[in-house]
Amino acid sequence: MKARILIIDDEKHMCSVLKTALESDRIDISVAYSGEQALSILDEQEFSIVISDIKMPGLSGLDILKRIKKEHPATEVLLMTAYADAQTAVDAMKNGAYDYIIKPFEVDELRHKVQNIIQKTVLVSENKNLKAELQKRYSLDRIVGRSRAMQRVYELVEKVARSDAIVLIRGESGTGKEVVARAIHNLGHRRVEPFVAVNCAALPDTLLESELFGHEKGAFTGAEKRKLGRFELAQQGTIFLDEIGDINQTTQIKLLRVLQNREIERLGGEETIPIEARTIAATNQDLEKAVREKKIREDLYYRINVFPLFLPPLRDRKEDIPDLVGHFLEEQNAEADIIGPKTMTFLIDYDWPGNIRELENVIRRALIMSGGENIKTVDLPPHIRGEAEMPLPGNVDDIPTLNEMEKHMIRRALDKADGNKTMAANLLGITRRQLYSKMERLFGVSDL
Secondary structure (H helix, E strand, O other): OOEEEEEEOOOHHHHHHHHHHHOEOOEEEEEEOOHHHHHHHHHHOOOOEEEEEOOOOOOOHHHHHHHHHHHOOOOEEEEEEOOOOHHHHHHHHHOOOOEEEEOOOOHHHHHHHHHHHHHHHHHHHHHHHHHHHHHHHHOHHHOOOOOHHHHHHHHHHHHHHOOOOOEEEEOOOOOOHHHHHHHHHHHOOOOOOOEEEEEHHHOOHHHHHHHHHEEOOOOOOOOOOOEEOHHHHOOOOEEEEEOHHHOOHHHHHHHHHHHHHOEEOOEOOOOOEEOOOEEEEEEOOOHHHHHHOOOOOHHHHHHHOOEEEEOOOHHHOHHHHHHHHHHHHHHOOOOHHHEOHHHHHHHHHOOOOOHHHHHHHHHHHHHHHHOOOOEOHHHOOOOOOOOOOOOOOOOHHHOOOHHHHHHHHHHHHHHHOOOOHHHHHHHHOOOHHHHHHHHHHHHOOOOO
16 A cells, blocks of 8 residues: 655745655655645545645644644644754644654655654554454454344343453353453453453363463472463453363362452462453353352352353354354355355254354355355255265275265265266266266266
């Protein structure tokens, strides 16, 4: 993307010199010979940088600076002055100028300042785009579904996001618990602070405490330096404790103290450190049963169960499947209409024990199988089409004959090729004549 610069100076020769010095294949230059002309140009076009002389008849550079910062706040302004006056510089910077340069100056000095501004604007633009992408990825829009069950989830997420209450997200594996946790974070006042996720089930008991609370140098064998825990790293943001039902009893006691007292002690340390992060927990377990079986402390259960939020399994909201499919296709830069009604029916009829995560994986696989073209029924895994996978050679009676395997592969190729024999033969790695011959031998016909 090209940088666009407007040069303003009542000396036409100076404008010409600066334009020649700065113009390149990455920079477009426009010029104005008065403040009034510059404002007219700015009304019609956007510029990333304005370079203006301060002393000019009519509107001064400072006047222009104030107008630009009011009407075009993203535009950076570099002022030129022949007067090395400290007050002028102070006034310029106070009113939002990026920098100033004193005449006469070396062209290389100006180029250097301009390059610094360009680098800054690029970084600002990239950061803005990144934040927008993250917000899009993890805001409420990321939670897909128009079913009544999901409408209730939206309502609860928006309400609890405005508070700092501990949230317990409950639901089967693959229902999108972390997505919901991130939405709560991004909709609340902590959105500019870190979101730190911890999968408690993925960490061994010996490492979980250190990950959560940190440790001091020498706290245990291998602790060669101080390490900050996830609670500290979350700062004033949010810590997400996924699969909290898998935490061992010792860590449960320490976690309870953290949630009650809002402070931690690193392993091997004596310093008490205040904690300001919000806590969101999640589990796919029956916590009430775990409490009865003494696997989860009752006091910890009541501490984390302040605001329970239940996510329905996908089998209970099948009306959301078309929207979810469209969402996953969009994420892969594919059009939603590449899945036909027959294929969609198979997706809706399936019970999805792996929930949304399983559906996402199936769509990605189908896109690969289809080569990014129209997704057909044959591109779905056999178990979703209601077919058994080709039997594995375990029991001799289960091993298919070569004829059966050939029939199976020919049917699949023809289905995938929409009946086109040449394409089907290419998929099978044989000639069209060989395909006809096999069909005659196996099916007794040359067309299916």
